[in-house]
Amino acid sequence: xxxxxxxxxxxxxxxxxxxxxxxxxxxxxxxxxxxxxxxxxxxxxxxxxxxxxxxxxxxxxxxxxxxxxxxxxxxxxxxxxxxxxxxxxxxxxxxxxxxxxxxxxxxxxxxxxxxxxxxxxxxxxxxxxxxxxxxxxxxxxxxxxxxxxxxxxxxxxxxxxxxxxxxxxxxxxxxxxxxxxxxxxxxxxxxxxxxxxxxxxxxxxxxxxxxxxxxxxxxxxxxxxxxxxxxxxxxxxxxxxxxxxxxxxxxxxxxxxxxxxxxxxxxxxxxxxxxxxxxxxxxxxxxxxxxxxxxxxxxxxxxxxxxxxxxxxxxxxxxxxxxxxxxxxxxxxxxxxxxxxxxxxxxxx
Numbered sequence: 001x002x003x004x005x006x007x008x009x010x011x012x013x014x015x016x017x018x019x020x021x022x023x024x025x026x027x028x029x030x031x032x033x034x035x036x037x038x039x040x041x042x043x044x045x046x047x048x049x050x051x052x053x054x055x056x057x058x059x060x061x062x063x064x065x066x067x068x069x070x071x072x073x074x075x076x077x078x079x080x081x082x083x084x085x086x087x088x089x090x091x092x093x094x095x096x097x098x099x100x101x102x103x104x105x106x107x108x109x110x111x112x113x114x115x116x117x118x119x120x121x122x123x124x125x126x127x128x129x130x131x132x133x134x135x136x137x138x139x140x141x142x143x144x145x146x147x148x149x150x151x152x153x154x155x156x157x158x159x160x161x162x163x164x165x166x167x168x169x170x171x172x173x174x175x176x177x178x179x180x181x182x183x184x185x186x187x188x189x190x191x192x193x194x195x196x197x198x199x200x201x202x203x204x205x206x207x208x209x210x211x212x213x214x215x216x217x218x219x220x221x222x223x224x225x226x227x228x229x230x231x232x233x234x235x236x237x238x239x240x241x242x243x244x245x246x247x248x249x250x251x252x253x254x255x256x257x258x259x260x261x262x263x264x265x266x267x268x269x270x271x272x273x274x275x276x277x278x279x280x281x282x283x284x285x286x287x288x289x290x291x292x293x294x295x296x297x298x299x300x301x302x303x304x305x306x307x308x309x310x311x312x313x314x315x316x317x318x319x320x321x322x323x324x325x326x327x328x329x330x331x332x333x334x335x336x337x338x339x340x341x342x343x344x345x346x347x348x349x
Contacts (some may be wrong), residue, residue: 002249008112009121009221011209012231013217014299015105015135015307017098018088022120024230025302030226032103033218038083039076046073047094088306089138098134098286102214103134106298106307107237112230126297127272129237129306130206135269136296138309143202145311146266146294147186150200150286156186161261164254186266203250204268207242211235226247237274240328248326255290255319264292267322271295271312280325289316 014030024032042050054072056062085103090096108128109121113263120126136142139175140215142157147156158215165180167173188198212233220232247267264286267318274295283289293315298307 005113009109010112010166010229010231011107011129011237012110012118013104013106014108017085017103018105018306020279020300020304020306022033024226026226026228027220028226028289029228033222033226035070035085035165036105037085037101041097041099042073042076042080042095044078044093049073050077051094051349059300078176080274084258089133089136089309091135091137092158097328100132100134102218103130104214105335106130107209107235110230118228118230121268123185124275127270127275129272130296130298131209133206135206136204136309138162141309142204142268142294142311143182144294146202146292147188148269150264150266150292150316151186151188154197155189157189159187164257178251199271200264200266201254202268203247203254205242205247205273205274207237207239208246209235209268210238225341237272237276239273242273243277243326244328248323249266251291251319251322251326259290259319265290266292266294271297274315277325280315281321283316283318286316288318291317291322292317293317293322 011245014031015021016024050070050073052299053062053066053073056066057070058259061067065288080095080097084097087096087098087100089105090098094162106128110118111121112118129137142154144154148154161181161183162179162181162185163180164176164296167175167177167179169175173179182201182203186200186202191198212235214235217231217233247269251265251267258265272294286292292312295313295315296309297312298312300307
C-alpha cells in the first residue's frame, strides 16, 4: 500500500514592510521583491537636528551655518523619501524609515499540500515569529502596557541607550568609559515633585533565523512575478542563539545590579519565543520577582488587514529561574556522559 505523501512545511515571510505577505497581490510581492534601497540613511542625531532646526526657524532666522546645515539635511531627507520604505511600527525616530535590509518583519510556518497550494499551519506552531526588534514598537502598545503595570503611568517617557557599565580600564578603554547600556528605560512622568524617580529597564528580544540569506529569497520572488509559493531555501528560528547566547548574558549582566537597586527588568518576547524555552518556575507576586516577562502575539483582526501587536500574557520569575528556562535542559548523569565518551572512543576516528 502506497504511503500517503506528507505535507511540506517551511518557514516563510509573515509580514513584509508591515504588510501581510499571504494577502498581497502577485503585483505587490513582485514590486517589493524588486525594491532596492539607496542613499545613505540619516542617523538619529541627524534626524533630531532637522527637527530642532525646523523648530528654531519658527522663532526667527537661522544663522548662515544653521541654514546650510538644515538645507543639506532636508535635501537628504527628500531623497530618502523616494528610495526608502517607511516602517509602520517605528516610534523611536521622527522619520520612521525601515532599517532592516529586505524589510521582513516576521516569519511563520507554512505547509504545502501535495499537488500545490500553500497555507499557514494551524495549532500552536501557527504563531508568528518576530524577527525585527522594531516590530515590537507598534503604537507604543508594549511601553504603555509596561508603564501602567509597573509604574502606574500609561504614558511613560522612553529613554534609549542609558550608560550602565563603566570600564575599569583595559587595553581598549579608559577608566570610566561607557562599555554597556540599558537599551531602553521607561520613566514615570506622573511622579509628584520631590519623590524618587520611578522607572523600569526594558529588554526586547526578537528571534534570529538561521539558513540562507533572505536576499536570495526576495530575488526569487521578484523573478517569478510575485507568485505565491513555498520558499526556495530552508530557514528556521534559532532560539538557541537568540535565548541562551544573546538574551541570557544580558540578563546575567544587568539584573543583579537592578535587583540591588530595587528595580525590575521587563523582558518583551513573542509568545512563540517564550514557549520555545524550558519551563520556568514562576513567582506569584511582582514584589518578589526580578524579571517580568511580557508576551506578545501578532493577531490579524480581519482577512487582508495588517497584523496587530497585542500583549497577551505576563510571567514573573527570578533571574535564577529565568536562566534555568533559557538554558532549556538539565545535565545528564555523569555515568551517562562518560558512557557517551566511551562509545565515541570505541567507534574510532
